[in-house]
């Protein structure tokens with residue numbers, strides 16, 4: 001490619017001579033006899049190099065040099081100066097000239113200097129390009145790093161969750177072992193207490209106050225027994241019978257048992273179950289426990305009224321049941337613990353409800369998650385695979 005040069009000099013002789021010599025050396029030459037017009041030409045032609053005379057009538061060569069370097073950083077400048085102006089030359093170099101040539105000059109020297117500057121220019125421009133490329137690459141790497149960090153963070157959260165679930169499962173297994181033995185030992189004496197309570201009651205027909213105490217004994221024994229039953233179902237699967245069950249039916253049936261409570265509390269039910277809900281192979285009662293525990297927790301939070309939303313959607317792989325309430329929500333610091341057996345914030349709670357839910361969801365190879373914000377209600381999602 002022929003390099004473009006522009007010669008700016010008020011002496012026409014110089015313009016003609018230099019352009020003749022340089023054209024014959026293969027350069028593409030433009031000429032102009034004043035600085036003011038040169039700017040426009042440079043903008044249009046974008047020459048690699050300008051040969052600029054220092055001594056010109058209207059615009060001073062130094063000002064022209066500064067202007068060109070400022071406006072066209074990729075156009076390099078060699079200055080023509082008169083003999084005896086070496087001090088000026090230093091100033092010109094500082095102002096951005098790439099070289100200077102003392103007049104009068106020999107043709108050979110002129111060509112040599114020009115080739116030199118063009119060589120340096122091509123190296124410097126290439127360098128600039130490399131630096132820009134490097135910056136672009138660094139930016140890209142930084143982007144990748146961010147992405148990587150995000151992915152690591154995501155995986156860490158998933159791992160922590162999985163680890164927590166493993167711990168829970170182990171805890172439940174240990175609890176199962178212990179509670180099965182204990183429940184057996186405790187339920188026998190409990191049974192006796194209840195029986196003796198009932199016998200005592202029969203003998204206290206003339207003392208209503210004492211009779212009410214024995215009633216209390218019997219009902220409290222029943223409460224302990226219910227807790228034991230719940231404890232057992234937390235950790236151990238009770239005898240089960242698998243059949244094809246419609247998930248929608250299980251939800252409906254469970255909801256029915258809460259209708260009275262919802263009316264009393266002024267809770268509105270919003271239900272969206274897909275028309276024909278899918279069926280899975282499961283134990284009806286066991287599956288029902290998932291929903292009854294979620295509904296019971298939700299209603300406990302809406303004693304002053306609210307909305308219970310239940311939706312069921314599915315594709316050909318899994319069903320998703322969503323249970324939302326508009327109750328008090330779960331504080332962030334509790335979210336991690338709610339599936340732990342014994343974790344409860346209720347005066348009369350056992351903390352077993354959600355452990356049972358988790359165990360059953362896992363039994364059917366499903367997943368459960370919870371989204372909640374204190375004061376803004378709670379949403380549980382339960383996914384159950386269809387295959």
Ligand SMILES: Nc1ncnc2c1ncn2[C@@H]1O[C@H](COP(=O)(O)OP(=O)(O)OP(=O)(O)O)[C@@H](O)[C@H]1O
Pocket residue numbers: 293297298301325327328329330338339343344345346348349350351352353354355378
């Ligand atoms: N829908 C909900 N809104 C607010 N908090 C909830 C909700 N569901 C569960 N929780 C919190 O999670 C805790 C554990 O629930 P879980 O069902 O395991 O036990 P519990 O309800 O306290 O006791 P139990 O189920 O034996 O009556 C609750 O005590 C409550 O703090």
Ligand SMILES: [Mg+2]
Pocket residue numbers: 293296297352353354
């Ligand atoms: Mg509960």
